[in-house]
Amino acid sequence: MKKTININLAGQPFIIDEQAFDILHHYFEALKQKFTNESEQKEILSDIEARVAEVFTQRIGKTRSVVNEEDVVYIISLMGRPEDIAGETESPAAGQETKSTTSFSTTYTGPAEKKFFRDPDNKKVGGVISGLCHYFGWATRPGYV
Amino acid sequence: MDIENSKAQMRKGVLELCILAILSKGEKYPSDIIEVMKEAHLLIVEGTLYPLLTRLKNDGLLTYRWVESTSGPPRKYFTLTDDGKKFLDEMSAAYRELNVSVDKILNAVTQS
Numbered sequence: 001m002k003k004t005i006n007i008n009l010a011g012q013p014f015i016i017d018e019q020a021f022d023i024l025h026h027y028f029e030a031l032k033q034k035f036t037n038e039s040e041q042k043e044i045l046s047d048i049e050a051r052v053a054e055v056f057t058q059r060i061g062k063t064r065s066v067v068n069e070e071d072v073v074y075i076i077s078l079m080g081r082p083e084d085i086a087g088e089t090e091s092p093a094a095g096q097e098t099k100s101t102t103s104f105s106t107t108y109t110g111p112a113e114k115k116f117f118r119d120p121d122n123k124k125v126g127g128v129i130s131g132l133c134h135y136f137g138w139a140t141r142p143g144y145v
Numbered sequence: 146m147d148i149e150n151s152k153a154q155m156r157k158g159v160l161e162l163c164i165l166a167i168l169s170k171g172e173k174y175p176s177d178i179i180e181v182m183k184e185a186h187l188l189i190v191e192g193t194l195y196p197l198l199t200r201l202k203n204d205g206l207l208t209y210r211w212v213e214s215t216s217g218p219p220r221k222y223f224t225l226t227d228d229g230k231k232f233l234d235e236m237s238a239a240y241r242e243l244n245v246s247v248d249k250i251l252n253a254v255t256q257s
Contacts (some may be wrong), residue, residue: 010218031192040199047195047221051175052219098220 004066009053010046016067024052024072029082034082048079156187161239163187164197165206165233172224174212198223206232218242 003018016024029050036040052075061070147217151223160182167173167181197223201207206229209221225233 012218016234035196040196040203043199044195047175047199048192050218051191051195052221054214054220057217078191082192084190085192086197 009056010050012053012057014053014056015065016069016072017069020067020069020072023069023076027072028078030082034085051079159196159240160187160193161201162233162236164194164201165229166237168207168223168225169230169233172222174220174222178223201229205229 004015005018005021007016007021008016028045031045032041035044055075055078056067056071057075060067069111158255163182163185164178169180175191179194182194191207192199198207202209202223207223208226209217209223212222214220
């Protein structure tokens, strides 16, 4: 038996295992740090998010309803870890302000340190979902569980 | 010297050209572009493509339209703009010239 979490990816609702969520969340955080050019970051991340949603929809099919760890590992291998993307996207197009993308390296270390907290001030289901809203950088629309 | 990094740097320069070339055959969705690139062993991860598309679009070389999809969120279908077509023509010519020059030098070196 596993705990699940409701998330919104590109406007599509998904139910995801807690552990899988943790990995996916860290992945998106790492990507966010990778694409530091503000004018591009939002669009790139929402494009990636849309693709993740599409792949999850295809993988889940009609036989199950919960996104699991395997799905998340698969999407990361398909999309590439931030360091895999690095070599090809590091330098911004000519004429743009160069941010210090090369001065630090973003390493995706897998599920780790970050803790998820419930938000008791805005609770629907014990504050889990609104906790998620805080914790996600995404436009997480709380749904009803 | 990190050989993988050097290879990636070299590839980076031609990836944009390849995206434009693939789109010159008509409207495409990112996954279609990735397929063509994968077949040519050019692109390893999808994550590389999205930032490039965004930049090319912001530079006015590409444009897109939203198309509803039955298997997930709406998709962006990309096409070349007129500027993109011009850019592609110039870049392909430049690439061919460069290719000839580099080949000439590499061949001369390996034969000696």
